[in-house]
Amino acid sequence: MANVYAFCNGGDWGVICPRCGNAVKSRIGINKVICIVCWPGIMATALQEVTTVTNGITQKILRPVPDLAARQEATIAARQAQEEYNVMFPPNVQAIADIINAEPDINWKNWYPDRDEVKAKTKGNAYGQSLADMQHEHDHHGARP
Ligand SMILES: [Zn+2]
Numbered sequence: 001m002a003n004v005y006a007f008c009n010g011g012d013w014g015v016i017c018p019r020c021g022n023a024v025k026s027r028i029g030i031n032k033v034i035c036i037v038c039w040p041g042i043m044a045t046a047l048q049e050v051t052t053v054t055n056g057i058t059q060k061i062l063r064p065v066p067d068l069a070a071r072q073e074a075t076i077a078a079r080q081a082q083e084e085y086n087v088m089f090p091p092n093v094q095a096i097a098d099i100i101n102a103e104p105d106i107n108w109k110n111w112y113p114d115r116d117e118v119k120a121k122t123k124g125n126a127y128g129q130s131l132a133d134m135q136h137e138h139d140h141h142g143a144r145p
Pocket residue numbers: 017018019020021022035036037038039
């Protein structure tokens with residue numbers, strides 16, 4: 001199972017899918033990810049017939065619900081294809097998140113690892129920032145034109 005490296009963009013954590021290059025959402029504490037673009041079945045939806053009564057009128061409608069069997073099937077297929085990935089967070093991820101969470105401006109709620117595959121998809125950012133660099137940026141970006 002390949003490793004993918006977590007980054008934070010606008011306060012959201014994600015990884016780059018090694019197969020398609022899509023950014024896949026992740027979350028601190030979630031250490032495995034399957035790409036929804038490569039494996040859309042992991043979010044399969046079915047329609048369930050339900051009966052509603054509104055103002056005395058009874059009608060049947062179709063309501064979207066998670067298709068758990070299809071999702072499980074897609075998850076197993078992704079695992080068999082070696083396309084469930086280990087999410088690698090920086091060892092100090094909580095300290096990074098604390099600075100990001102204290103930052104009110106969404107444009108500055110970022111952290112990117114110093115990894116070529118992340119640089120290729122997120123050009124023009126600072127990579128592998130230290131906590132001191134992040135704190136300095138957080139304290140001083142208010143003067144940005
Ligand atoms: Zn993908």
